Amino acid sequence: MRTVSAQEAVKLVKSGDRVFLHGMAAVPQVLVKALVARADELRDVEIVHLHTEGAADYVEPQYEKSFFTNCLFVGGNVRPALSTGRADYIPVFLSECPVLFRKGILPLDVAMVTVSPPDAHGFCSLGVSVDTSLAAVESAKIVIAQVNPNMPRTHGDGNIHFSKFDAMVEVNEPLVTHAQPESSDEDVAIGKHVASLVEDGATLQMGIGSIPNAVLAELTNHKNLGIHTEMFSDGVIELVKKGVINNSQKTRHHGRIVAGFVSGSQALYEFVNDNPGVLLLDIQYVNDTSVIRKMPKMTAINSAIEIDLTGQVCADSIGTRQFSGVGGQMDFVRGATLSEGGKPIIALPSRTRKGGTRIVPTLQVGAGVVTTRAHVRYVVTEFGIADLYGKNLRSRAKELIKIAHPDDREALDRAAHERFGGHF
DSSP, X not given: OOOOOHHHHGGGOOTTOEEEEOOBTTOOHHHHHHHHTTGGGOOSEEEEESSBOSOOGGGSGGGTTTEEEEXXXXXXXXXXXXXXXXXXXXXXXXXXXXXXXXTXXXXXXXXEEEEOOOOTTSEEEOTXXXXXXXXXXXXXXXXXXXXXXXXXXXXXSOEEEGGGOSEEEEOOOOOOOOOOOOOOHHHHHHHHHHHHHOOTTOEEEOOSSHHHHHHHHTOTTOOSBEEBOSEEOTHHHHHHHTTSBOOTTOSSSTTOEEESEEOSOHHHHHHHTTOTTEEEOOHHHHTOHHHHTTSTTEEEEEOOSEEETTOOEEOSEETTEEOSOOTTHHHHHHHHHHSTTOEEEEEOOSBOTTSOBSEESSOOTTOOOSBOXXXXXXXXXXXXXXXXXXXXXXXXXHHHHHTSOGGGHHHHHHHHHHHHGGGO
């Protein structure tokens, strides 16, 4: 294996190129820093990525002539740049992100990824983030690899022979880790309500954060649960050790956890390292509705920023301000709906941290609808569960008002009366 310096490797990037960055905890930070150091030599380089951890210096104002960022998902490190026009967002289902590369809708000139060192057969692993990175490596004209011994070797789709790389740079730095957030009293209450909807033998999809952790903490007495999800974090590990999650009822990938990426603590990365019980697969497959629907009792647990009285879910923006992205919510909401015995669940606190209601008469002006009211079934807050399936607009409003914060119910009731008239 012949390696070069990061400075030499990024010379393969030219002005006008579209460059993919490996995301989540796998961001090749040494390569990113070397690329930004070439800013004076480069113009109009487009950078494409999903959520990325760590610094994103390429979106700083002084580099706007050199780099422009097109986000497939918006993280906190690039969020300010969107409001000033130095970055933009592409609304797209997570399942279709690889399609943009494979079909040449977003043809890639360069892909920069982080991989494990090659094994005895010359294969490196994309490690904790296979998701869209596999499609990027397959599609890009040039692939630059940051080889890091701290990257876990994961089973699944992420095995790439080193001959695929046009340049390799050796680094030795820890992956970005996340401490597990503490669950509030509201989170615990939500967790209990959601857990009551989870049946033994169900297959779960959930993300990262205090609410998913609270749900997982309430599942210790469940049996034969499975995981098929775009991502998971530390909360899964204890349930695997206890045998609660054994994937024994899954019709596909029997006995194995399936995900597109993982993000969490060092213990999580050690858990997935060379673990044949965990498969990290191409997100075009993982989030394919036709695959998801085949999972028994598929239970999809997703979050929201706000939801209106008819059931429209905004999960990616605060008014006109782009906060995150569409992600895989709709992939799994629809897949769970079509699964035999499946349950799509939207879980959110009844109020924001500043005390504003999250169940609102109408969405904020400019808010994006991620999940339509025709797709929504269960909505959960700390005050209970609303089942909207098969209900008309008035009945939905009544169900949602019941699980709103008690101090907000009177105002919501007045808004519903104004909207639906005396028959409400």
